[in-house]
Amino acid sequence: MKKILLAAATSVAMIASSAMAGDVRLDGFPDFNSHLDKLIPSFAEKNPDIKITYQMNNHGDHHKKLTTNLATGSGAGDVVIVDVGFIGSFINAGGFENLSGSAYGADAMSGEFVGYAWNQGKGSDGNQYGVPIDIGPGVMYYRRDILDSVGGEIDGVIKDWDSYIEYGKKLKAKKVFLIADAADVAKAIILTTVKPGEGYFFDNDGNSLITSQRFVDAFDVAKRIRDEGLDGQIGAWTNEWYDGFKQGTVATQLSGAWLLGHLQNWMAPDTKGKWGASNLPDGIFGSWGGSFLAIPKQAKNKKEAWEFIKFLTSTSEAQIAGLKNIGSFPVLKATYSDAAFDEPIEFLAGQKARQLFAQVAEKVPAVAPKKGDLIAEDVVFRGALLEVLNDGKDIMAALKDAERLIKRRVK
Amino acid sequence: MPNYSPPDKTDAKGVWIFGDGTPADYPVRKSSSKLISRKRRKALMPWLFISPYLILFGLFTAFPLGFSIFLSFQEWNPVSGLSGMKFVGFENYISAYDDPWLWKSLYNTVWLAVASGVPQHLIAIPIAYLLVMALKSGLRHIYTATMFIPFITSTIAVSLIFYSIYSTQSGILNQWLLLAADAPLIGWMFAWVHDVMPLRWLGSSSLIKPAIAFVVVWKYTGFNIVIYSAGFLTVSKELYDAAKVDGCNGWQQFWHVALPMIRPFVFFALTLTIIGNLQLFEEPYVLTAGNSGGVSQSGLTASYYLYLVGWEWLEMGAAAAISWMLFLFIAIVTSLHFYFNGRKGLEGNR
Structure with missing residues (x-):
């Protein structure tokens, strides 16, 4: 709430200061402001004639x-953030x-970025309209203490969905839920097991795919979890959800890497060291969330806007700063060899999770x-x-x- | 000002001629045109004074109204700009006609309108009557004001509070039910609680509508109490006295004297409830946590659905068509209400 108020206050201040030639305004949502506050001075040093504001x-x-x-x-601003x-x-x-x-030549940059995110910014005409700024690699967060209490090991749990459900049955005896909401499992399967050349819900000709086997299987796994009583039927971002993480009544959560920041900062800071991160079950790879930068056609200072986009997305400095400032995961591949990626994360019991x-x-x-x-x-x-x-x-x-x-x- | 300068010459009949004799040069014409403009100015004055309202009304009510009619015949993703509109004729109306979510949302809207509308009045009328009959005016004002507070409280704030009250594990409602079930004296009445726990007030399709309806009743009953208190105050004391002389008991005074007398107030309050309840949006939106109306869309109202279609799905044309269908629906229900209750309601039997 504080952040929203702060954002509102900043935006009022930003409207008050009128735009000038060479000014670039970025429109977005919190927590990007905390990130920008730290980055703008560094950009201003290199580009003294471009003034960056944000709303x-x-x-x-x-x-x-x-x-x-x-x-x-x-x-609209000269640069806008668009959620995936x-x-x-x-x-x-x-x-x-x-x-x-x-005028921009974005295609030349494509090799520097994580492939899937770069492609999401492509229009159906094959041209690039958005440049990814951060991504949410999908992982499974799990409670180490709960896993130990049933004598399991993580690789056995995530082998496939059957082994995952088996783990849930062991937990049920201890009155611990396998996952907050079985629906998350169905969503994960649907969004990660897409056949090459297909969209999430439609094929290339715009035909619906939602009665295909992928959806049926996904619904089926989720339904098995629900019918066995292994999930808490707890929706995300509710008090019950946070309680589950705090009290250790929920053993796993499928999510983007960014959940780590929320867990350690405010959701369950006292559970430090009890958590671990692993691949998603059944060998699937997917992403949760991510944001893109784009330049509206109506923008006044497009050249300067593009300079700023390049700075934010394709310099290691800005990308690593995003990771450190607001826990947004870099999309620039060159950053992955940075020392920050070898840092053990205390909240995850010293696991080098960024790797x-x-x-x-x-x-x-x-x-x-x-x-x-x-x-x-x-x-x-x-x-x-x-x-x-539910019904x-x-x-x-x-x-x-x-x-x-x-x-x-x-x- | 009329032109009183001397004429340039006179013609044979002694008529004054100005300039080269073209009409523009005639002072008479000049003065008469100025006279008209003065008259016109007088006529325009009132329009000038109400123009601030007219401009605002035109800009923010009449224009959007007309634009939404126009929009309902277009297919338009607003993101594509104004040039992205495509005329599709009645297609938006036709596809709305067999859109399962639209019909579901209309059903929910009617369900909620009845379930949250009727109790408001059944509670408000007796309370208002008791307040008027049993209390001195000072005390009555305090009570009415207190019961009016929910009405002026922000709907979002109220809905957020109820969202936590209904919370499955930590919500106070379920906690109270459990407490009551274990209480020594009344426990038997709540014995069923343990069998049905945890009650997911906002997470199961059968409970979400009653949960929303309760919030609406809680919020708007106070408003109706104020209307009905005002109504009962208009009933003359002599009528009660006459009734007493005729041997009426308290109940009969209420049923045969007070209630018929406040008919116009009932009519007014009902009209507001019908129009308001058919447009429910904030309560279901917050209570279903913005999740498209919750499980099975059982909390999806018509207003919520048109918001979803327009702002989440970016189909502004379809949303405009749905909004006009909703308007038509409200108009029909309200006119039925006027037809059946209006004559009695407005003219009264006094």
Whole structure:
């Protein structure tokens, strides 16, 4: 809350100071401001004639404001941050500069970035519209003490989903939940086992894939976990969720690497040393979240904006600073050999977890975002999946209903 | 000012001629045009005075209204800018017609409107009556003001508080239920609690609607109490006295005297409830944690759905079409209410 207030205050201050030639305003959401505050002086040293300001709104409001700005063709910053969840709907709509164009030449940078993230910033025409600034390599956080109490070892647990569920059954006897929400498992499987050339929910011709085997299998694993009573039916970002982490009543959580920062800073700081990070079960690789930078066509100082984007995304200095300032994981591959990646992390009992995150990042398959992703995600994850898990609806029936709705809305 | 300068010459009939005789040079014309403009100015004055309202109304009400009609015939992802609009005729209305989530949301809206509307009035009317009959005005004002507080409290704040009250493990509601089940005297009444725990008030499709309805009842009953208190105060003391003389007991005074007298107030309060409840948005939005209406979308109201379609799915044209269908629906329900209750309500039997 404090951060939101702070962001509001900053944005008012930023509006008050009027824009001048050579000024670049970045529109985004917290916690990027804490990161920028530390980075802007260093950029200003190298580029004395470019003045950087920023305007922060909370995550949801930022994207609504950006939507309105793009709709009306005015009011957007010179650089905007776009969350991966919105990137598919935003980059194909024509509001952003084509960074593959000769004025920018983004394609030459592609090799420096983690492949899947770079590809997510591509429009369906194959041009680059967004440059990734951070990523969320998917890992499984687990309680070491709980694992020890049943005499297990982590490689055995994550071998496949069956072994994962077996682990859950042992935990049930001790009244510990395997995972907060079984729905997370289904989401993980759906978003990570995409066949090459397919989108998350649609194939390249825009046909829905959601009644395919991938979805059925994913729903099935989640349903087994729910029906065995192995999950806590606890939604993310609720008090129960935090309690589960604090009290040790939840043994694992599938998430982006960034969860570490939340766990150690405010969710469960007292559980330091009790946690570990591992690959996701069943040998899958995926990502949770990530952000992109783009230049709206309406921007006034595009050249300067591009300089700033390059500074933020493709210099080790800025990328490592992001990791240290706000725990945002670098997307620039060159940083992975940095000394920061060899640091043992006390919260994870001295595990050198950043190396694991980097390995995961390089293995995540590239999946191109598609136009109807926002709708499909809502209808599948918040509609069909919950109907199956909470209301016992038949898997195929739920998926077919969802597909009908999606076909109605995605043309 | 009329032109009183002497004429340049006179013609044969002695009529004054100014300049070269073109109409523009005639003082009469000049003065008359100025006279008209003065009249016109007088007529324009009131418009000038109300223009601040008119401009704001035009800009923020009339224009968006017209624009949303226009928009409902377009396919438009707002991110693509104004030029990205594509005319699709009635397609938005047609696809809304067999959109399962729209019908689900309309059903939820009606369910919530009834379940959260009826109790408000059933509670408010007797309380208002008791406040008016049993209390002195000073004390009554304190009570009414207290019960009015939920109404002026921010809906978001209220919903967030209830969100934690309903919380499964740590929520005070479930804790109380458990406490009551274990209490010595009343325990038998709550014996069922242990069988159904943990109750997921906001996480199961069957409980989420009652949970939302309760918040709405809690928040808006006080408002109705104020309306009904004002209503009961208008009932003349003599009517009660006459009724007493005729041998009415307390209940009969309420049922046959007070209640018929406040009919216009009931009508007014009902109208506000119908319109308000059919537009429920904040309560379900916060209580389902922004999760598209919660499990099975059982907390998805029509307003929430059109927000989802427009702002989350970026289908502004479809959202505009849904909003007009919602408008039509509210208009029909309200006019039915006016038709059946209006005549009696507005004219009263006094």
